[in-house]
Amino acid sequence: MSLTRLLPILGWARRYDRDDLRPDLAAGLTIGAMLVPQGMAYALLAGLPPEVGLYASIVPVLVYALFGTSRQLAVGPVAIVSLLTASALSPLFEQGSAGYISAAALLALMVGAVHLVLGFGRLGFVVNFLSHSVLVGFTAAAAIIIGFSQVKHLFGITTERKDHFYETVEEVVRQIDGTNGTTLVLGVASIALLVLMKKFVPRVPGALVLVIASILAVELFDLTDRGVKTVGEIPSSLPAFGLPDFDTGTMGSLIGTAFVITLVGFMESIAVAKVYARRHRYDVDANQELIGLGASNVASGLFGGYPVTGGFSRTAVNDTAGARTPLASIVTAILILLTVLFLTPLFSSLPNAALGAIIIVAVINLIDIGEMRHIAHVKRSDLIGLSVAFVATLVLGIELGILVAVVASMLVVFARMSKPHSAVLGQIPGTTSYRNVERFPEASVTDGVRVVRIDAALSFVNAQHVKKLLLGEADAISGGDVTALVVDCSGINDIDATGVEALSEILVELDERQVDIHLCDVKGPVRDVLRRSGLWDRLDGRIHATAAMAVDAVTHPGTLPESLRSLGIDERHDERPADTVDTEVSHA
Template sequence: MWNQAWAWLRDTLPLLQWLPDYTTEALRGDATAGLTVGVMLIPQGMAYAVIAGVPPIYGLYAGLVPLLVYPLIGSSRHLALGPVSIDMLIIAAGVGAIAQAGTERYVALAILLTAMVGLLQMAMGAMKLGFVANLLSRPVIAGLTTAASFIIAISQIGSLLGVELGRSQYIHVLLIEAVQNAGNTHLLTLGIGTASIVLLMGLPRWLPKVPEALIVVVAGTLAGWGFGLREKGVSVVGSIPQGLPAPELWTLSFSDLNTLLPAAITLALVQFMKDISLDRIFAARHGYTIDANRELIGVGAGNFFGSLFQSIPASGSFSRSAVNEQSGAQTALANVFAAGVIALTLLFLTPLFYHLPTPVLAAIIIVSGFGLFDLRELRSLFKARRRDGYIALFTAGCTLFIGIQEGILLGIGTSVVAMLYRISRPNVAELGHVPGTRLFRDLDRFEQAARLRDIMVLRVDAAFSFANAEYFKDFILEKSEREGRPVKVVIVDGSSINGLDTTAIDALFSVTESLEEEGIELHLTGLIGPVREVVRRSGLHALLGENKFHLDPHQAVVSVLERWDAAEGTDRVTHYFNMADSEETEATPAAS
């Protein structure tokens, strides 16, 4: 009984699988990485909370409980959790539709959204639905990230100029408002923001080991206090609550849950897709495995329990996870040390941020926003498959000009349509015999391959289903009619067909009947076991006959030639074998 309970507990809490072997060296690495990431998280958390439309303190709250919960359940050793800019953008779009940013109701809805995201992720993990994240294909993520980089950066123009602009997820609206209010620019605010941007971009080059965001925050805070910037018209952060967040239940209403559900689903998927991509990179580098469903539960539990302590959504950060790895993190406990830094900040340091100028936070957001733009990713998509590049640009355009959730959904829809189109137009290759072998290869790719006289050999490089059944049927019939040679037999190499549905079976029946009317036989080769069972149960096997099914194209050709030789008194099969077994490359009487 005890052994079973312990086994269940180990499966439930992966922490127990590696904790017994935890070493002092691992502790040192986790502590170093956690302290480094925690220092990064202070300015980033406060800045990213601004993107979400909530006070900066909630960004620090998001760096506390989620980071304590994830190591208990998550399977990644290097994922660094906390608020992430793209997540904050989705919060702003979802919650901003029903409440005014910065109000108590807005904050309450943002925390409720965090709980919903956590519950959805835990439910998906419990139901083994980790594969659902595949809906967010690489082009969709690339398009979303590209659009987000501009939206995040441009959303801070008002804070950078020192003018009051409305909140919007549409960059053209923000740009128009900024141009209309350009005459009201507060020059001192603009100067502080511009200097902060220069420092944020220059410090990594001059002093690569220094946390540039923290340096800029400290310098800005000292300048705000020493020069009395608030009295000179520069907006400052102001009072920040001191102390750890108190537990608090959400304010629930069915209408709010219903309204926030699309944003919760979007955010749950985006977080997971981003996290699992990061997890796989680090797992491959360090030789361990990732459980996608366990990751869903781990991040989801962090969000859910974090929402009880006033946290906004937290997930894996690209930049902080990279620093976490480079700083020597060995296990997920590095998150606990990072949470410790945030806890100390909440307990003792929040009053120090009173004089922090808001253009400094705007500068951090702008630099991190444009840092998301990855031109190399877009180029690689176009280089690998041009269609994927266009899907990424389409997703980015829809996200910029229609909306974030709408852009993601349209991107997913476009990816699905592109996939269905690809499935509905599978590659059907005509094969030719390779002299000197018993192999058949694509005529378009192998110059040595030669067509067989009176015999057409085809290969379908896809599952045969309702999506492509009619295309395959039309291809065979049209190909038979277009050939400038008499075709008496069509041999389909089915070794690449890994599935058949009823529509595909009906199409094969139709192809068989249509070919028979033209005096053409249909032969099938290389069918795998499950496909053979479907063919047998459907009655197609009985219709064609046992002699129409073969192991491979070579056996099918030999069977057909032997039957023709017996009926016509010819000796084509001998010529075929001579060609198949020789090293010569000349055509044989069996080839056209």
């Protein structure tokens, strides 16, 4: 791997266009203003002190600008990763304690390590195990859990942490009598302000406006005396380099969460990165993105942060504000660094209700009803994975929910593979094309010949189903002077040992029925397996280039073609003895 490929900044920095400086500065300042309150809010969601969210928004953002390939992706704390962090750490340590903070940094290092292993191993395809529909269902359920976890801040009540969503709902209902009226009014007003600003002045960072307004309200009206809880004193120190405690027991407890955060975080990040890469006509490298996000998480763990990834909303704002290169992220990190150095005393009066409102409004858009309808319209069976992900996450919790969703998604795939699509083909009049007779009723079927297409790899998953299907089609053949089954293999891109065994059994059973089997349009990888298994020789003379040639060979039996290679049937040079080769090509 070249140094420029490992560090993309060496490429774009040398070619930097000075005309991009102003929009990059504007975007960097905008995201910085947005990330300061969001970083603190998401740290609160993760059970961490507010400054940890700011620390996770400085060095990791700078590191991604060095290693990442997306020009618009805004890296930092996000809601789902924050919730996953809290879910993993809360059973192990008291929220906000030194052990909890150290474990959050350790988790960031572990997440970074998983990213780096996948990236350097070119294993980015692993994230494909989480399908789009499953991710939509999981994200919607996580958004509900996240939003409801902030209800206590809106009502000003204290609740015990519960492992399951329904238990959290029960706990809030039990404590609702202790609602602080002033806090509730402040929380509802905060949500209203954010929603209205997003609708009428979307370019203005509503979260920053809310932070300033709520701090002023607390100070001017002495709201702390009325029971309104604030974040309290925030240290004005820079994030210090240091290694967390590498406790083997803690690491063992967090390894599963590290993989889940990697899977979910990278899916969210790469999805939004690709959207803006297409929009601006450049490419993002999935494996390099793994390396960039891995380095960012390692940096976060070494500098007092917690796991980070690319976020949907901030990236959208970053692009809207004009970001053209990763310089915008560098500007963002510098702004947050200056905030930590000089402005943190101003945040001591920031009410928790305002931060809770920021989180609630941010996650509302994660419940994408429109996308759910689109999935249902495009492929209704994908609703199975979506629904399982949604229900399992709400009932079982974040980590078990995503695991069940992935397994369900894979089972749906196996179910589709076990009963692949097939079609009986007929000839389109006046052509040599064979098409599905159900879709093209005008297609004609030759008496005594059945042409069947299988649209899946022939493997252990579907071998018995395909065998039953083909034998059934052979039994349905009627009329004609000859009886033959032609299998169009254009949809079969692979065949395993079980598939070979099933095909061998089909040959034997069709011979007993006195039905000839012919294959056509056999792909190279399948031809290789058939040769090694001996089936190619058993089918000598019954393998053809197209369905039309196969039917013609059945209805007009004649000599073998002069060259299988010339017809695209066999890439090898013809090695048959000269006395078996006739110079007369078949009627095909």
